[in-house]
Amino acid sequence: MTKSRLIIIGGGFGGLNAAKALKKANVDILLIDKMNYHLFQPLLYEVATAALSPGEIATPLREILRNQENVSVIMGEVTDINTAQKQVILSNQAWFGYDYLIIATGARHSYFGNDQWEAFAPGLKTIPDALNIREQILISFEKAERADFGSILPYLTFVIIGGGPTGVEMAGAIAEIAYKTMFKNFRKINPEKAQIFLIEACPNILPSYPERLSKRAKKDLEKLGVRVLNNTKVTNIDDSGVQIADTFIASKNIIWAAGNQASKLLNCLNTPLDRAGRVIVEPDLTLSNLPEVFVIGDAAHMEYKDKLLPGIAPVAIQQGRYVAKTIIRDLDKKNRKPFKYFDKGSMATIGKAKAIAFIGKLQFTGFIAWLIWAFIHLIYLIGFRDRFIVLIEWVMTLISGKRGVRLIYSRSIDEIKE
Amino acid sequence: MTKSRLIIIGGGFGGLNAAKALKKANVDILLIDKMNYHLFQPLLYEVATAALSPGEIATPLREILRNQENVSVIMGEVTDINTAQKQVILSNQAWFGYDYLIIATGARHSYFGNDQWEAFAPGLKTIPDALNIREQILISFEKAERADFGSILPYLTFVIIGGGPTGVEMAGAIAEIAYKTMFKNFRKINPEKAQIFLIEACPNILPSYPERLSKRAKKDLEKLGVRVLNNTKVTNIDDSGVQIADTFIASKNIIWAAGNQASKLLNCLNTPLDRAGRVIVEPDLTLSNLPEVFVIGDAAHMEYKDKLLPGIAPVAIQQGRYVAKTIIRDLDKKNRKPFKYFDKGSMATIGKAKAIAFIGKLQFTGFIAWLIWAFIHLIYLIGFRDRFIVLIEWVMTLISGKRGVRLIYSRSIDEIKE
Structure with a gap:
């Protein structure tokens, strides 16, 4: 059996935790990020207010994953996703094929039309x-x-x-x-x-x-x-x-x-987005009819117990780990379970x-x-x-x-x- | 007696040490720097090679001098010096008069005409x-x-x-x-x-x-x-x-x-410069005929015991302290002594x-x-x-x-x- 190929777009809390939770899984992982580091965003205001240096809240993705041999990291900007061909396309026209895709592209701020x-x-x-x-x-x-x-x-x-x-x-x-x-x-x-x-x-x-x-x-x-x-x-x-x-x-x-606005990349998915540009995901965090494409963290819109899950690190972390487990269940031919959020x-x-x-x-x-x-x-x-x-x-x-x-x-x- | 006004251009090793050595002197000091920090340049290569963050080798000038009440710091670029009128002119046309001036503007790299x-x-x-x-x-x-x-x-x-x-x-x-x-x-x-x-x-x-x-x-x-x-x-x-x-x-x-090239500001002084653009200074680090204008550190060309003093921190530090002492001697109506370099x-x-x-x-x-x-x-x-x-x-x-x-x-x- 050939190894499944997983592409993760984004090395934030969601994407990184998905990759780490797949350490022992029989998958080839390609992590693509525009930047070469994972950022501990909750402390970003301490950099903006001169208490901490960038190096104190950011770590190179390669360094975090150096000992996880089933992960390759590349620095690049994804400009298109072809879900029919199962391909991710970079700004330099290079493309990579996937069996599974995790979109964890986060959000930018939004000015509500201004x-x-x-x-x-x-x-x-x-x-x-x-x-x-x-x-x-x-x-x-x-x-x-x-x-x-x-x-x-x-x-x-x-x-x-x-x-x-x-x-x-x-x-x-x-x-x-x-x-x-x-x-x-x-x-x-x-x-x-x-x-x-x-x-x-x-x-x-x-x-x-x-x-x-x-x-x-x-x-x-x-x-x-x-x-x-x-x-x-x-x-x-x-x-x-x-x-x-x-x-x-x-x-x-x-x-x-x-205000926040999810990454513009999500527009290429031809799937319903909410007002903040987030993908409205299924209970297993996938796109409808595309069980191999997951969207997590700030890029996902998910109602849980009648409330929209907030755009915070614990949600992204739990979703990243959930997707990892779901992929492992798939490989083991087990049924998927819906995502459950534990409010910390x-x-x-x-x-x-x-x-x-x-x-x-x-x-x-x-x-x-x-x-x-x-x-x-x-x-x-x-x-x-x-x-x-x-x-x-x-x-x-x-x-x-x-x-x-x-x-x-x-x-x-x-x-x-x- | 009104206080003497001293302007120091540049908050590097030379300028900063001159200011600090005048802590108890009866002078009003204005320190002008393009940047808002003192940089510990000997460790700059550690920043360039990702071992240290900028914040670890740079300290705000205001912070260093907060308790020295005879010093004001302003951030600005000096574009001209009028030695006849004893004025320093900033890029925004603001000007400041001086009784003493210390030029400690350092050097940039030089490509020898290329x-x-x-x-x-x-x-x-x-x-x-x-x-x-x-x-x-x-x-x-x-x-x-x-x-x-x-x-x-x-x-x-x-x-x-x-x-x-x-x-x-x-x-x-x-x-x-x-x-x-x-x-x-x-x-x-x-x-x-x-x-x-x-x-x-x-x-x-x-x-x-x-x-x-x-x-x-x-x-x-x-x-x-x-x-x-x-x-x-x-x-x-x-x-x-x-x-x-x-x-x-x-x-x-x-x-x-x-290669190094001293700051272009020195061209406005109408005084002989060496090939690296440094001011050829008198034994008391002044311009000839302008005993109130000192040039120190990488901006100065000084032969000492038949050797050109190198562009290193200890030279700038000693020159800064020497100029401070010289100004104090002036105020005390004592004769000036020539600069002596102690090679560490x-x-x-x-x-x-x-x-x-x-x-x-x-x-x-x-x-x-x-x-x-x-x-x-x-x-x-x-x-x-x-x-x-x-x-x-x-x-x-x-x-x-x-x-x-x-x-x-x-x-x-x-x-x-x-």
């Missing part, structure tokens, strides 16, 4: 995104200190749009930077004059969390100096600021954390050493919740090296409040005009 | 340079593994031009990557097939070192797998490789470590745990030399945080041989065409 806002309100999904936001924040303080223009207030005003976990974590971290890290760093400006707004369209931030925790998160953020605006819709964004109803907030630092809870940090978390019916707040958060994130970080270094970086950041990676190296200050 | 080579043979002076080279090296292995083109050998051939310390250190580190770090990382290619050439025009690499050490360095590099070509002149470089006399080395990975020796690493070093008449090789090198570099790294993290990173790199920062994030694989 793509022109992206230039003024970048999102946070990738390492370049994070470095872009980091440099934007830092260069704004530099511009304000130089004060070679009219008002410095727009440079010291930070607007985060979207009160989900990413928005909450960014707002808290920026408050730490402005009110603590930058202490005594400047001579002309006082970074404590910075204003930080968190804007959420729903009645509460963290709308998917229990209301008690959402309210506590708001209170904790306000203690840090963040102004939380609930029930607030953004009607326009341009290079001078954000329009909300009758109010205009002048700001040079706008960060978009409000949700959590978000608020500033340096606070968080909120809920695990089933248990709810945690403050420092205890942060300890749970820190413990779980360290455990899940892939590879001993990263875990160890990140732990030390965290401890140093905690002790010193310094956020040492405050480097601007991809642009000059003159690139940003008033 | 600037068209830069596109194919980048140099290593800045963080963006290092990230550029890092990604070039990594993407070559990725291209070779994908093998979607003719010959893979040019992608696995590395040519380092220039056998000074930077070239030697780069060649050793690339040998480590190809022959150790990448072990088991690929399925189609064997990274051990990589070829690494180090090209030097002089009869020996490290020509400023005692001949015994140069020869030992060559031997150690050859043991690592590097082919050292002495007495070899490069006659042409293009996108397919390097021409040396009658031989053409096909390579997609060419690194330039052969030179050292260069060869691969993971070997080095060569000489301190006066003492010469060291092998692991002992590496220990001396590691100790001295750790001591000099500015800021406790960096030193501590770098120490851990080094230990991890030593133990694992992993070079964990093998990330490609600023370009896609398709940007590099065959």
Whole structure:
């Protein structure tokens, strides 16, 4: 019997965990990713806010899989999938045939039809995104200190749009930077004059969390100096600021954390997508009539117990492992079982050493919740090296409040005009 | 008495040490740098070869100087100096007056009139340079593994031009990557097939070192797998490789470590420059007839005991401190003394745990030399945080041989065409 050929597109939580769970299976695996690393996305906001370096939350895929001999990794961009011929086509026209395909291509941020806002309100999904936001924040303080223009207030005003976990974590971290890290760093400006707004369209931030925790998160953020605006819709964004109803907030630092859109690659599948561009999958995470094509993680739309599964790492990890098991069952001529999700809870940090978390019916707040958060994130970080270094970086950041990676190296200050 | 105004251009070893040595002096200091950080340049090759992250060898200037209240830092590019009016002019037309000026603007690499080579043979002076080279090296292995083109050998051939310390250190580190770090990382290619050439025009690499050490360095590099070509002149470089006399080395990975050129800003001073564009300074490091304008570090050409002072950190540090003392003597109405250089020796690493070093008449090789090198570099790294993290990173790199920062994030694989 010839070995089955499996192609996995995307080395995020879903794709990587599928590959690892097939370590002992009789399949030839080809993992294709645009980048050469696996990114621990839940800590990306720490890169965007200068507490961690990219190398501390990203590990080369080849390194993770070096000892798994049934996996080849190639770096490349998939531009088309031919499900009839069972082929994956790369941007350079190279193609690879498959018996099984796992599409784990993740999501980008979405501007709900206002793509022109992206230039003024970048999102946070990738390492370049994070470095872009980091440099934007830092260069704004530099511009304000130089004060070679009219008002410095727009440079010291930070607007985060979207009160989900990413928005909450960014707002808290920026408050730490402005009110603590930058202490005594400047001579002309006082970074404590910075204003930080968190804007959420729903009645509460963290709308998917229990209301008690959402309210506590708001209170904790306000203690840090963040102004939380609930029930607030953004009607326009341009290079001078954000329009909300009758109010205009002048700001040079706008960060978009409000919406996701699945990878455009999914359009080539000729299968129903939801409004966020995700594939509406079968109970075994496949396309209808294509039992060999799985879609997982942020690329998949799946209702489970009447609720849409959220776009978080635990869902992608469990789906990746489920697909691996399903392929093994197939090879063993066993019937497939539907995917079951085990909800491990949700959590978000608020500033340096606070968080909120809920695990089933248990709810945690403050420092205890942060300890749970820190413990779980360290455990899940892939590879001993990263875990160890990140732990030390965290401890140093905690002790010193310094956020040492405050480097601007991809642009000059003159690139940003008033 | 009003305070004297000192402007320092450049926050490298020279400029930063001048500022720090004036901590208690009655001067108002303005430090201007294009970047917002001080870079520990001697470890830059470790960033270029994926062993360290930029944040581990760079610290924000504001952070270093936060408690020195007589220093303001601004980020900006100086485009002109008016020595008659005693003004420094920035790219945005803002200007600042000075009573004293220290020019510590460093050097870039020089192609000896062949600037068209830069596109194919980048140099290593800045963080963006290092990230550029890092990604070039990594993407070559990725291209070779994908093998979607003719010959893979040019992608696995590395040519380092220039056998000074930077070239030697780069060649050793690339040998480590190809022959150790990448072990088991690929399925189609064997990274051990990589070829690494180090090209030097002089009869020996490290020509400023005692001949015994140069020869030992060559031997150690050859043991690592590097082919050292002495007495070899490069006659042409293009996108397919390097021409040396009658031989053409096909390579997609060419690194330039052969020459330096001081900052172009020095041209505006109307003072004699040497061939490398450095200001030929007086014994007190000033311009002739301008006792208030100092030029230090890689920007200065100074003969000391009939030898040109080399472009290394200890020279810049000592010159920065000397200028600080000289300004203090001026303010105290004391006579100036000429600059005296104390030669602390030179050292260069060869691969993971070997080095060569000489301190006066003492010469060291092998692991002992590496220990001396590691100790001295750790001591000099500015800021406790960096030193501590770098120490851990080094230990991890030593133990694992992993070079964990093998990330490609600023370009896609398709940007590099065959």
